[in-house]
Amino acid sequence: MATYIELMEKAQQLMAEAEQVRQKEIDAVIADIRQKMETYGLTAQDIGGAAAPRKRSTGAKGKSAVKYRGPNGETWSGGRGRKPRWVQEALKAGKKIEDFAV
Template sequence: MSSYHDYQKQIAELQAKAEAARHAEVAEAKAKIKAIMSEYGLTVADLGGASRQAPKTPRKPVEIKYKDEATGDTWTGRGRAPKWLEGKDKNQYLIR
């Protein structure tokens, strides 16, 4: 019967063999891909993979819907209502 130490040693050996096999398979796959690409004159761009995204255009600022003429405070109407509008009729401050 094998001991724990023997199993750990076998695991380490198998992991090393698996890593070596993976490196060999990856190298072989790369060689095949390069051969096929050169045979057909393909480039990475032709494969249509991870292309760069176009830069996002900046958003237009939200228009102001409410304004307190006395203080100049404004609110777009989005999100939580500001303190200066608390307990007041919003329609009085609506920009027309």
């Protein structure tokens, strides 16, 4: 009978192999879809997608564009989450966020 550690190593190997097979299948599906779109003259908008084809993400995301600049050169994109301290302090001081728009 196999030990727990041996079974866990085997499971990890199988998961890695499954992910490789999944990625190959995804690549084949995407190639097939692109070929059919070209054949029929379809765009991403025609099938309810984005206006321009996007590449699959590798996990890393780019930085958002700067929308606000603070009095000491600090920047903020205005995205989700907590506001930077300089924004919070400016708002408490009675300033408006629009005062810092780039």
